[in-house]
Amino acid sequence: MAIPTYKNWIERTKQDAFHRRSDVLRLLDEALEVYDKNKSKVNKSRLSDRLNDWIKAKGDGEEWKDSRRNKKDVVQELYDALSPVREDSLKAEYTQVIRPAYVNAGYDREGALPADLSVDQSLQIDGLGSPGFVQVSMGVVNEPRDWLRTFAVAHETGHAVAYLVCQDAGTTAPEILSYNVAKRHEHLADLIGMHVLMNVHQGADVINNLNILSAWLGYGDPQHPSGAQRAELIRRFYNDRVHFNNFIRNVADLHVNLGL
Numbered sequence: 001m002a003i004p005t006y007k008n009w010i011e012r013t014k015q016d017a018f019h020r021r022s023d024v025l026r027l028l029d030e031a032l033e034v035y036d037k038n039k040s041k042v043n044k045s046r047l048s049d050r051l052n053d054w055i056k057a058k059g060d061g062e063e064w065k066d067s068r069r070n071k072k073d074v075v076q077e078l079y080d081a082l083s084p085v086r087e088d089s090l091k092a093e094y095t096q097v098i099r100p101a102y103v104n105a106g107y108d109r110e111g112a113l114p115a116d117l118s119v120d121q122s123l124q125i126d127g128l129g130s131p132g133f134v135q136v137s138m139g140v141v142n143e144p145r146d147w148l149r150t151f152a153v154a155h156e157t158g159h160a161v162a163y164l165v166c167q168d169a170g171t172t173a174p175e176i177l178s179y180n181v182a183k184r185h186e187h188l189a190d191l192i193g194m195h196v197l198m199n200v201h202q203g204a205d206v207i208n209n210l211n212i213l214s215a216w217l218g219y220g221d222p223q224h225p226s227g228a229q230r231a232e233l234i235r236r237f238y239n240d241r242v243h244f245n246n247f248i249r250n251v252a253d254l255h256v257n258l259g260l
C-alpha cells in the first residue's frame with residue numbers, strides 16, 4: 001500500500017464546515033504535505049509520528065478507525081503504508097535506548113543481549129525473550145503509547161538476561177517445569193525490565209501509569225500472572241528498589257506470594 005498523496009488525503013478526509021480540522025490533524029496534514037514534496041526517510045518518520053499523535057488523540061485503542069476522517073479508509077491506508085516505519089522505529093529504540101540501558105546495567109555478557117530486536121508479524125500483543133534472542137509482535141509495534149512499547153521490549157529483554165541477573169543475586173533462575181514457575185519468570189522479566197528502565201525516562205512513565213499497564217496486560221493465562229498482580233509487584237519493587245537483588249532472590253526462590 002502506497003502513502004496517499006497530500007491532495008488525495010485532503011479530498012478523502014474532508015468534512016463539512018461544522019467539522020473543522022483539529023490542531024493535531026493539521027500537523028498531520030502538514031507532515032504529509034512536506035513528505036509529498038520530499039520523500040526522505042526523516043520526513044517519512046515525522047509523518048509516522050504525527051499519525052501516531054492523531055491516533056492517540058482519538059483514544060487508547062482502535063477508536064481512530066471509526067473517526068469520520070477514516071470514512072473513506074484513507075487513514076487506514078496511510079497507517080498500513082507506514083507499518084514498516086513503526087517497525088524500524090521500535091528496532092532503533094532497542095539498539096539506541098533499551099539495549100544500551102541493559103549494557104550500562106552490566107548485562108552485556110555471555111551473548112545474552114542480541115544485537116537487534118526481532119519482530120514477528122502477529123497482530124496480537126506478544127513477545128519472546130531468551131538468551132541471545134528478543135522478539136515482539138507487530139501488535140506491540142502498533143501500540144500507539146510509546147511507554148507501553150518500551151515496557152514490552154524491556155520485559156522481553158529481561159527474559160533474555162534473567163539467568164545472569166539471578167546469578168548476580170546469588171541464586172539460579174528457576175527452571176520452567178510448572179505453570180507457577182513460568183509465572184515467576186514473568187515477574188522476574190518485569191522487575192529486571194523496570195530496574196533497567198528506571199535509568200531512562202520511560203521507567204517513570206510506567207510507574208505513573210501502572211493502572212493502565214495492569215489493564216493492558218489483562219487477566220493473565222496459565223503462564224502469565226494477571227496484569228493486576230504484575231503491576232502490584234512492580235509497585236512494591238519501585239517502593240523498595242534499593243533492594244533489587246533481594247527482590248530477585250525472593251521471586252526466583254518462590255518466596256513472594258502473590259496468589260500465584
Ligand SMILES: [Zn+2]
Pocket residue numbers: 155156159185186189
Ligand atoms: Zn514474558
